[in-house]
Amino acid sequence: MTEAGEGRVGGEAETLDDRSRRPDWFHRGHPVFFPLAGFFTGMVAVIVVPGLYAAIIKWVAGYKRVEELFPFVLLMFVVPIGLLVPQHTRRFGRYMLLGMVATVLVVVGVGATVVWFLLNKDA
Helix, strand or coil: CCCCCCCCCCCCCCCHHHHHCCCCCCCCCCCCHHHHHHHHHHHHHHHHHHHHHHHHHHHHHCHHHHHHHHHHHHHHHHHHHHHCCCHHHHHHHHHHHHHHHHHHHHHHHHHHHHHHHHHHHHC
16 A cells, blocks of 8 residues: 555645545455354354255155254364365364354253253242
8 A cells, every 4th residue: 555645746635535445455355354254154054054954855855864864964064174274264264163163052052051941940
C-alpha cells in the first residue's frame, strides 16, 4: 500500500474512494478469516451431515439399513484430518477439527446434564 499523499500535487485532499478503500487483506487475507471459517464449518458439519446422511440412506434403503450404516457417519472426521496434511490447508483443517470436537463435546455435555437433571427431579 502507498502512503497517504504520495503522488499528489500541492495540498490535494484525498478523495472519498481513497478513504473508504478497504485494506488489501480485508477478506481472505484477514488473520481471523480461516480460523472462523474453519470453526463454523466444523460446527455445521457435525450438525448437518449426520441428519442428511440418515435421511438419504432412509430414503434409498429403508430404516433398518440406516441403523446398520449410521456408524459410517464418523468418516466425516476424515475430511479435517485430510486437510491437516497439505501445508496451505493445515490452518483451516485444524480449526475445522476444533469446531467439530467442540460441538460434539457441548452436545454430549448438555445432553448428559439434562438427563441427569431429569432423573434426579423424578427421584
